Amino acid sequence: MVMMEDGSRQLLRQFVEVRSEEAFRDLVRLHAPMVFNTALRQLAGDRAAAEDVTQEVFTLLSRKAAGLGGVVLAGWLYRQTCRRASNLIRTETRRKLRETSAMEQVDRIHRPDPSDDLARELDAAMETLPTKSRDALVIRYFEGADFSTVGRALGISEEAARKQVHRALERLGAIFKRKGITVASVSLGGTLSGFGATPLPDGFVSRISTQALKGAPVAVGSGWFYLLKPMIAGVAATSLVTAAAMTIRSKEVGQDSLQPLRVEGHGAALSRSRSISEDTSLVSLINEIKRVSSGPANALTTLRLSVVLDQIGDDQVAEFIRLANGKLNPQERAATYGRLLERWLEKDPESAMTFVLEDDVGKQVDPHTGSKLILNLFEDWLRRDDPTSRAWLLKHWENPVLKESAFMGALGMHLARNVVDRLIRADDKQPLRDFLRALPTDADRKAAFDSLAGNVPWGSLNRFGDVNEGLDCFRFIRELPDSAWNLDVARKYLSHWMETDPDVFEKAASTLPRSDRFLVALARLSTRQVSGERIPGLSGGFTVQSKPNNASAREQEAIQAGLDLGLPRGEILASVGAILLDRLSEEDALAWVDAHRGEVQLDECLADRARRFGSADGAIDQVPFEIIGIRWASRISDVELRVRMCRGAFRKLCARDLQNASEWLDKPDLPSDMHDTFQALVEESR
Amino acid sequence: MNRRLNPVIVFCASCAATAWVWNQFGTDAKSLPTDRLKSSATGNRAISEDIHSVLRDLGSAETxxxxxxxxxxxxxxxxxxxRSGLEETPLVDEGQLSLVAKLFLIRWAGEDGEAAMNWAWKNxxxxxxxxSAYREIIAAWAWSQPTKLCEWAKRAARNNKPVLGEVSLADAEKSDHPLLDFDGLNDVSQCLVSVAPREAYEVFLIRGGLSSDDSKLTRSLQSVSAVQEALLAFDGLENLQPDRWSGSGIYANSLFHRWQDLDPDDFKRSRFAHLLPDRSPLESASRPEGPRGWISEFYEWTSFHPSAPPDMKDWxxxxxxxxxxxxxxxx
Structure with a gap:
């Protein structure tokens, strides 16, 4: 255990006696986190100002060190920080009244961060405490020391230190109460830990030490005394270092040479986990998580966070999360919940997942991370125990949490896709058939294949190993009982396969029966691009370069394959047109529709394309979504549907931007036969 | 002789003489154990032993x-x-950057991010x-010297236009300096946003484009003052117009929304209030009457009652x- 205040005294003595820069740096390392965080708190999160105050305080320390032998250093530093921070606030306020700040460019209104009342009142309340009480709280909570260290610093026993801290908390609680802030002394301790020191980077410590030492007093004198002083210092320093080396070396024999002799270095804040073992209340852990998470997002912080999270038992995860929801911010929750839940999932997956749904844990972090968290947990469970996990999914299918997600579509459907992706690779397809049968609707069954069909950006097909595995999957889809949707899924599946692995796809396609050739041709037509060269990338993976797939050549192939199969031309064109409306640019697709007017009925596809612009406001190249929708809807052959859709779109534009709507009236984009109707709608809206 | 130099010379001479005396007593004045690690005089052999000892301990650490x-x-x-520590350390462990290498790079980046970055690129x-190394370095660098990281990222992006996908290994091997891609600049913005919002958005504007992580960046701004600071990275905010969002204005728009989320009243008082629709509770009450109000009514109804028709008998x-x-x- 680190004896911080004892260590401070030793270091201070070393600095005073031999002007050891090393000792001074260690002092800065030890106390700078407390000083910086106190300043930061008082200066409403202004990092630059807090750094200035930290610099001032340590510069002062380097000058006054000789006179600080009898004081509790942490307490002295804390008082100096508060004093300098309030001086700075006063000066800044005066300055800002005089000057025009660059910040005013964006209407900056300078005021404290809207954090809680306690943070704002804390230092003022601390100031009113007796010195000993204040020092006790600073060492215990702002520097994270244990009671025995507090005792040694104050020159009292550990038990007396415990009582001193308790009394100080009660006094602080009473002060808060007078200010209208109610907080129990027990929870106040946990809360104060949250205001404690966050680690500071080495660069910061180094910068502060170097600058402070520049300000340290240099020896002054005259005559022989002037030369005597450095001579004595030289003899003393060399002797001290040599003697210390001899002593230490004699003790060091047989010990690990890397055992730290310094009080604490870079890892001062890192080692704060030692206080956790003493005080394992969940509130303290939450405060510790806040402190650790406020550090840089690197591997060291992750490791430190793991140390804290290891203190939470598997049976405490639910209680911890419920408590932390109101205390940790979304980023902190995201960094902790997933790891705790993963651990719980390993022991008791069903309880862990059910808790996630019942408490809607995903909502407690940001929507994207929350959805991803549930997906990852389920995938992990599925990998280890697919029968139980899929039974759980079906049981909770109607749960509201699974009905939405931050991604496209319902979260439950994303989980179902994972189940399908996994089961379709198994030799025994019966579990997959059972799972699909258990899904409530045909739409659900179809959507469960979205990943295999490439309908979602993270399609899973490229994980297939060889031709036979891919063909096996295709046959399964084709043999599904409902032909209304399985043909569409099968075609998209083939297209996704062609896009991902064109060579293997062509090999597989050549083995398919004649009856599937039209389907294969449609798949080729719907494939926008195919994978090309695999270029090794910096992260050890590959970037796949895509080549475009020529639509017009594929169109003729598809029509011919349909005719070879003896299908009616209208039916072939409907299939081809439905694909081209999706594949081609708006201009080309509408030209294709105009060229085949009378030959093919595409109302459903056209209405679908038009409605894609119905749910949002916006414009592409200055053309409002409503006008783009009207371009598609005006090609619909069903007269009533055409008129209603065009009117609906134009009504919306009138409501959203009447001036824009009237400007579009005379442009050729709108169907001329509806000009009067649109004109009337503009008038009606005025 | 310069009077200011005298004490230094006297001090050094005293040190030398005292050391010689101690030496005569056979004390063999070697450095302290902690200093030993810091002294280049002991050479790489000592570092190597120490590092290997830590590696052994890290390997056997179970918690x-x-x-x-x-x-x-x-x-x-x-x-x-x-640097010499890294050269003696196994850099890769089971295909991943080793923990020791990460820790070394984190410390180095806290002192001199650019040197750490150049070493990592080369090696x-x-x-x-x-x-992986890049992410550790920028996280530590952003923490200690956000402005320098911002300047470095902007310079790196100026010197070599960041590619949209991943930098190819072939291109990387040809370059002596780190090549950034879209994600790399994005990572810098994410690391900077909590400590230096303005710098984070300066890098973000250089990155351009859109990413699913963009909303995460905006959400990381936890106070109105942080949002305002981020807005300082933008030029020409005064030229923005409602419903005409394009280019960097799209990013500014997301910051205005964040501002409005954090403190709607404060945003309402700002000179940007006209750019976004008011979110006051009176909004629905102020819906226009007649045909222009029907569409709002329709959207409200259908979002709360997706499959139920309204009662139209009095319409x-x-x-x-x-x-x-x-x-x-x-x-």
């Missing part, structure tokens, strides 16, 4: 606490010895762990007709 305890011991290798870009024929048109359009 995070034990790992952290071992990791702390690396702190005693001084920053100027990190790690062909080992498949560059990205005018015009309103009923408009409702059916909207239904056909939205379906």
């Amino acid at each position: 995070s606490e034990a790992k952290l305890k071992s990791a702390r011991r690396l702190d005693q290798v001084s920053v100027d010895q990190i 790690l870009r062909s080992k498949g762990v560059w990205k 005018s024929p015009e309103k009923t007709e408009a409702w059916k048109d909207y239904e056909a359009w939205r379906n």
